[in-house]
Amino acid sequence: MRFSHLFTKTKKEAPRDEVAKNAVLLVRGGFIDKVSAGVYTFLPLGVRVLKKIEAIIRFEMNTMGAQEILMPSLHPKENWEKTGRWESMDDLYKVTDTHGREFALGPTHEEIVVPLMREFISSYKDLPVAVYQFQNKFRMELRAKSGLLRGKEFLMKDMYSFHADEENLTAYYEAMKETYKRVFSALGISSRTYLTFASGGTFSKYSHEFQTVTDAGEDTIFLCESCAVAINKEIADEKKCPQCGRTDLREKRSIEVGNIFELKTKFSDPFGLSYKDEKGNLRPILMGCYGLGLSRLLGAVVEVSSDERGIIWPRSIAPFGAHLTALGIEKQNVKEKAEEIYKKLSEANIEVLYDDREASAGVKLQDADLIGIPRVIIISERTLSKGDVVEIKDRESAATEDVPIAEILRRFSSFAI
């Protein structure tokens, strides 16, 4: 894509109404736009990153045998009354139509997915089964000031699994922990993201969160470095690892980027979700649920992978595979060479952001740093004076390397889509 075609522009100054680093950099880079506190528009660069995060998660959910569905945001009041959450959930947005019919705006989907599955599961032969969706959630956050980390409206992957017995639920739940670790690894945040013991509610001793360590986090965890697990401070009576019992844990600020929960029969019971076993006896279905916030993950990556110059995207979710910039594009030979390389990369299906603007070298290099695509291909009179070479700059280390033009395609071929 040509930079000159992109309607967004980078901003030099931090927006006055944002304090969170993720929001500041994402707004400055042209990834998001603030509509209201906790409510954002995703701009073209942001949509590209979101879609890549979505593709990574979809692949892993499909690998777990889960089936993709899409549930609505308008939830009938009756469903939420059945679970008692119409009254008990404080941050529920409610709407009423002119006929007096009331709906909740879904902050989660147990109240929809359980009656749905009741239509299709009747026998042990129908189990286990898992469904998931990518869907917008609503939560009445009155003090939303953390950018994408805490939104009134946010994009989530939520998945629900259904099992005949506890053993089957537990096996799936454990496999899901590994799946989540693969997702965080693909997103480049695995070295800072810890399985964290959290409140289990009435049905289980613990649920599990995945917490990414960063000072921007709103949660506090006690981290056991020898087990590489943590416990949420909220539920920790003492500083003690729930796995190995050690007490020399480190207190860290962190962001909850995912959570998984053994719901067991908490939601099956109110909706009468049950199945007939091999002997024809009616038994309750056990459930697990598994959340991942896509917009929050995007914000979390920016919090942990950025510097004073801008964002440093992991390759896997960068908006483009390469950033091509032509310094001194007013010169005919520079422009011609840049256009030639842009064409060559595009024809090889490598996604390129091509900075074809007539702007100073300073502005163009600063924008490349801000936007944060991991590899920047620089063409200038200086590089051309060395023969048929370009400079390839690593965004993170700022190290540069002269690479023959004939070799560029090979260097970027793993970025081809």
Next chain:
Amino acid sequence: MRFSHLFTKTKKEAPRDEVAKNAVLLVRGGFIDKVSAGVYTFLPLGVRVLKKIEAIIRFEMNTMGAQEILMPSLHPKENWEKTGRWESMDDLYKVTDTHGREFALGPTHEEIVVPLMREFISSYKDLPVAVYQFQNKFRMELRAKSGLLRGKEFLMKDMYSFHADEENLTAYYEAMKETYKRVFSALGISSRTYLTFASGGTFSKYSHEFQTVTDAGEDTIFLCESCAVAINKEIADEKKCPQCGRTDLREKRSIEVGNIFELKTKFSDPFGLSYKDEKGNLRPILMGCYGLGLSRLLGAVVEVSSDERGIIWPRSIAPFGAHLTALGIEKQNVKEKAEEIYKKLSEANIEVLYDDREASAGVKLQDADLIGIPRVIIISERTLSKGDVVEIKDRESAATEDVPIAEILRRFSSFAI
């Protein structure tokens, strides 16, 4: 995908609470599930069709040079007060948080996109530009009884274009008419879908709808068969073609599947969206908007492309490229051959729904008809007795043909994804 893995089941009986053909067939086939009047969940088969419709539309919007964004559903009251629509729009859902802050649930996005573009457009050099999104809309439909044709919550592609002058707007608007025709052609409904003159509001004489002729439609149009255009009865003072002036028009029921509108400065004015021209003079920006309802299109396709046995999907948006069914799968030789063909098609990246269930031939063939994938590959003892052949059945005509197994891949290669 194996039919036995799909958690949905087909239903023999029409749901008691649905009257619209699209809802009856889509519920029976396991494409959608009703949550409440006008509120549906898309099930795995339905999600697959939606994604294909989305891909067709995305390709055409990108071809028009438009850039994909994603705007929120929570719209601050202030934005809607600025255009006067907070009060004037009857079907607007409104929510209030516990701090008394009010939001509209977006039924359309002019109130969000105009202030957004105001941040990025300042000069004639920034024009023209167009943005679009795939996003959920909310509209307070008090009598939703047409299945996917009229929802309280529905998926839409909405696009907005911005221009320096009327000539530029008109040229883009005319090009968009052709783009929409290409979309309807790709969806297999072009022969029944007509450009229809509709109310233009205060700023233009006409807007344009695209109306698909079907008795299930809630609109009435006067169709001029010689021009292949129509006029919405609502705005027609007389039965007269607005293009050629003929008066022998035919009255037809139809569904509005898309609409395009020259907004001109209707929304630029209240938000002060303007640009500096070549001479430095401030001038208002002219806008066009272009809607397509994805869930409604899905419903419309079912209304016009179905028979008493079920849905007949156009190839382009069928949930799978092929439906493979094994009759008498209890027999070892039938099962082995079916598994072999399933493996071969899958390895060639052809999307197959493989009915591997132990069920009667009658049930399996009825389900294939109901689900409506255009080509059904039938394997049975009878087909195998003829040598290494399968039967390929055309869903629409029910015509069958014996095809050598060696030739199947070639037959379906155009379905490869």
